[in-house]
Amino acid sequence: MDLELSEDQKLFRNTTAKFLDNESPIEKVRALNKAGGGFPAEFWAQGAELGWAALLVPEELGGGSISGNGFQDLAIVAEEFGRLVSPGPLLPVNTVIAGLVEGAESGPDHSAEIEGLMSGESVATWAVYEPKGHWDPLNPTTTARKEGDNYVISGVKDRVEIGNEADFFFVTAKTETGVANFIVPSDLGSVVIEPVAALDFVRHFATVRFNEVTVPASAMVGTQETAPAIIERMFQVVVALQCAEMNGLINRVFEFTVQWAFDRYSFGRPLASYQALKHRFSDMRTWIECCNATADEAVKAVNNRAENSARLVSVAKAYIGTKAVQIIQDCIQMHGGLGVTWEHDCHLYLRRATTDRQLFGTPADHKRRIADLIGL
Amino acid sequence: MDLELSEDQKLFRNTTAKFLDNESPIEKVRALNKAGGGFPAEFWAQGAELGWAALLVPEELGGGSISGNGFQDLAIVAEEFGRLVSPGPLLPVNTVIAGLVEGAESGPDHSAEIEGLMSGESVATWAVYEPKGHWDPLNPTTTARKEGDNYVISGVKDRVEIGNEADFFFVTAKTETGVANFIVPSDLGSVVIEPVAALDFVRHFATVRFNEVTVPASAMVGTQETAPAIIERMFQVVVALQCAEMNGLINRVFEFTVQWAFDRYSFGRPLASYQALKHRFSDMRTWIECCNATADEAVKAVNNRAENSARLVSVAKAYIGTKAVQIIQDCIQMHGGLGVTWEHDCHLYLRRATTDRQLFGTPADHKRRIADLIGL
Amino acid sequence: MLVTNIAVTSEFGEFMSDQLESVEDFRIRARAWLSGNMPKLDPAKEYNTNRVADREWVEHRELQKKLFAGGFAGICFPKEYGGQGLTPAHQTAFTEESAPYEMPLRLNVPSLSICSGMLLDMGSEEQKQKYLRGAISGEMILCQFLSEPSGGSDLAGLLTRAQRDGDTYVINGQKCWSTFAYAADYATCLVRTDWDAPKHRGLSMIIVPVHDDASHLQRVRMSDGSDEFCEEFFTDLVVPAENLVGAENDGWTVGQRQLFYERQAVGGGSPYVSGRQATRGGSEVTVADVARAVGKDQDSATRELVGWQTALDTVMHQVVKRITIGMTSGEYPAMASSMMRLCHAEIPQNRMDIMLDLAGDEAVTSAEHGDGYLRNVGIQYLMRQGASLGGGSSEMSRNMVSERVLMMPREMAADRDVPFREVRRGR
């Protein structure tokens, strides 16, 4: 939670929190899991009305934010998503929007796609991971072969969030001369989607096979020259959002665990009176303060396109990715056996935190990236 | 401390402890440091009389141990050395003896050298490390060139313990066809010894330059064929002794820190009554139990030349090297500011533990060696 | 005092060895019998997983009956209760010989090692004839009803009440964390019989039927989807007064004995455990397996992690062995087992952390190529704290080590020497 939010932003946070509390309380998330996961289309449509997919869209396309700091506002939504382990394609849709906006100046016009996403009428996702591939988006094995005015895309992408629901994919592929990004509709016969199991309580992933999929040259986003910058922007956007979401998760888990420590008595004393536990709560509180601080700085840097944004984003992911799961596990410990039951909410938070931690670079990956970025 | 010592071994431990307590109490170690460190020749001569350099020597050369498990007995001495951060060349001398004994069957006769070391009349050390070289004894840059019946040794060795006091060096060098070990007297003009600074309170190290030093072929220990086995044996011996010594250090530091926790009052209560501290003492006590267990197993494996001795030695070094300094630092924390003063004994223990930890492979090096040994 | 039993058992072995079959003779006889009677382990068959639990509970009763009929059940239990009256050395030999065979492993804990061990020491002659013999013969499976939802680490603060009514007790309340209770027939149930005494002095241990119209049992689903634990609700459950183990209001003594056997069983030192788990049907993945599966095995950071976990796993075996020796020889107090307990939490948890780090993105979604086991890394990670919660929390173990091994002052307990009904209980 940024301590320096404007009044507008505080209002926005409250509105978002209230909406999520009403429309997607934990009981609904549990019901959704029982029904197979995913997200209710209605819920996302309402979210889009609240502007969840408009914050990164330029004003000339009807987007924007009241505060003028769209990415900061989006991070507020992501944090609130974390507090209630909300369903919905907040991360993939906004990451795709960031890519489309980034490519708008140099490449073909995709304002229709942007508008569709912004309004909630369509959803899309970045198809970037590949089987047995670690995070290495500039070296895809998926290829885009130029044939006349078209490109033919072949390859397999996996770990594609909302792969099953997406109206189109934002596909990163290798061309003869470099790397490029393409918009690929999901309803083509040559696109085969296989849902896969996932750890998250509601988030869905899929493997997507592109079997010689022909798309027009106008499906390209930006150019081959700008592709690396587009990819870097999308990467920073999605990682910073993961960090904001993890912060929401740990702040909420910590809150209800502290409350539990006051309410739960053992040997006639509240847990909160035991020094060994108090000290662990102190450490957790301190680490959470650090998580909040570093997520805020990463979000600001992405918002302002600061020169050091890549480094600050990786610092945040390395730190929060490390601490978030530690904190949740220790909060589980504080709950005793109850904390590891299905009925307790802890595991919903741990599932989401683990998912955020592992995708788009583990803490170890980001530590190495920091070493690269400081020129070691 | 091995829980299954024989009565003979318990007696040997008590004798050793009593001797060290009388001849080398901490005040004497401090006085020695003030006087420049090293070890009093008299002290080592007395130790040799007690058999400190005889335990790895075969009976036919006048060595041996009452228990019949010479290396276990030697580890007892090393542990007692740790308890009082004793001075003296226990590790280098016995490592050299292990090498000489190992090479005896395959190579030239060095029984005179062994007898000299055993009696305490001479001391020797393994010159194996090289400047800017990590632990890689099979690839020395120091060379041994065959010239007629002689070898000419050229190169620089550093981190040589008791380099300044040694009567001869056990030098590992590269030959035209492999690697070999040689006995090189320290009083040759072509051997230049430069003492260097060291972290340990009394242990001395030196850089030793071999400037075209000519030695006869009979200076070789074992053969080129047996050299790798000799080096491996010496490595296991010295690392297992480091582990035993570190155990002595942490057991003693833990003892006086627990006593301090009972004696020291804060806010009208002994430190030992604070749960946060009690829990840390519990963890330390548990880790020390683990250290004792793994050192014992490593020592037994080296003693019995067990098939898995290399792995058990590296497990012990990785584990104890990691935990020993953690435990001592936390014990320092328990002492408050007093623990980081010169006058308090903590730093003497920390200096020795750090020295043992860092030489002959850091925990990280041994972790990698374990990965090698399990065939990853 | 608690240590004595093991020492006596092994001294007994030495004292009586002239009159007993020698271990080697026994081993040869066992080998022959096993080969003729017990089914061989089948590499294609899955063992000891959640998926096969229901099947195994049925099979293992039958296997135990076979052992009993063959004279190999309850090797360290006295003959008068259906055991073989032999020594731990015989049991070790039998366990070694049984390695290639299916064994009734599910009956080892808690039925034989914990509940039966306690009954042997604390039960009446009638109780031993009925329940101990029942458990050894395979006719009966026993479990423990100890923990309660309100209790956590504070076992003696339990709220389930038993009211004496003529020749019966009437029991009301709730128990939880009863491992495999659904498969058991009888439970040793710790209840409160005096609300005016301080908490430890108002408890009693009573044997109760697990399946009864007056009690409702349900399996508890854990965060990873497993459900070996149960919880039970009692509404005027009536049991005969003769089911009381030990004296009324002396249940804490009986419970301590049971907990001693639990620690012994968990620590791997129980003489009543027969057979050893050989395989979990391919689900046991090492850190090296994960490193190879993700193709990182030549990366130096990965190799350090694998080397470190290998070291820790080795140290765990070494320290269990050492502490067992220390306890057996009497050099260590019984509570030294709490140090094993701490290692059994810390080291597996470290393994899970390393696996998560290594598995990367494959821990949270199925990758196209995967056989699913990498996602098991993520699922297992959900139950990471199980290792420091099951059988008493690590926090309680740390109290034990500091207070009973290092003899540091005990934590202030606000309920000490207070009539139980006046103790504060929180929300």
Added chain:
Amino acid sequence: MLVTNIAVTSEFGEFMSDQLESVEDFRIRARAWLSGNMPKLDPAKEYNTNRVADREWVEHRELQKKLFAGGFAGICFPKEYGGQGLTPAHQTAFTEESAPYEMPLRLNVPSLSICSGMLLDMGSEEQKQKYLRGAISGEMILCQFLSEPSGGSDLAGLLTRAQRDGDTYVINGQKCWSTFAYAADYATCLVRTDWDAPKHRGLSMIIVPVHDDASHLQRVRMSDGSDEFCEEFFTDLVVPAENLVGAENDGWTVGQRQLFYERQAVGGGSPYVSGRQATRGGSEVTVADVARAVGKDQDSATRELVGWQTALDTVMHQVVKRITIGMTSGEYPAMASSMMRLCHAEIPQNRMDIMLDLAGDEAVTSAEHGDGYLRNVGIQYLMRQGASLGGGSSEMSRNMVSERVLMMPREMAADRDVPFREVRRGR
């Protein structure tokens, strides 16, 4: 309440800004003056190390006198005591402009930021005229006499006694951990004046001369060989009663104020600190430096460690900034600074651990090629716990965070509300 002071100071800045020189005008004036009067930093000169401490203490008194003569000393202190009556914004500007110059940095802590800050709030008019003006003008250096050997974290349990004798106090006892006391002239000394009151209510703060025939000062050598700390022994040290700060037996209130300024200074948020440490004369080695020096910088395990420490160092700056904002806005309680304190221990300690791992054998002996700095890794490691001991232990900080930020129940204190002479003190 403790936070108020900062807020007031900055409000004062806003309220009065019409009448004050603007920050930009001030900056330009400062720039010109600095360039004409202060010595430039010399890359060849060593600064802020133990080796040059004695030289710097002499030089910095003179530099402070220069600042004072030029009208740039005590920028945020009131004019009536020799300060400039300006705002923290002016101080920040001055610090920025002073970056290329030598500054009297050693006087910042504790003399100006801690002792002078406390005196401004709690001292009598006469004390302020003498000691506060003395410190600002460079005529005098102040230090703190707080800790005692018996005390540790329990500051209020101190044993040094002051006995009123007519117009004087007679002081007997011992102090320790007085940072740079050897270079100071006067100390604010916390003593016990009533042994029958509970411990917090029998203390008084008295200004004492550091160098006096009735007191003996010696420098305390630390495990790494440094000796910035001192200890003092008082035998019938006589000081005038007018040296009492605040009321007799109200010394805890005065001491709390001083501790507030200490936390502020350590946390980096003091308005009374002028100038910033630019260099330590080449002795500040990063983990990346160590990695390169040992030739491991392309090793993946090493790169992860360096990346991690870089992240932690960044996070430390970020969290200090955030907590300062939270405290300034009043959203966080004053004790939130204890979280900074914990980070200031954990993160540098992690750095030392990583350096030790990377430096390998070169941390414990000088290698032939080395310039010695790798062995500094080993020497520094000896003082690793300094970071979690200096200025109150991390354990006390954890108590603070849990009790004052999370509002958890306070630790049982056996000396609460007990006449101090009856409190148990151990051996």
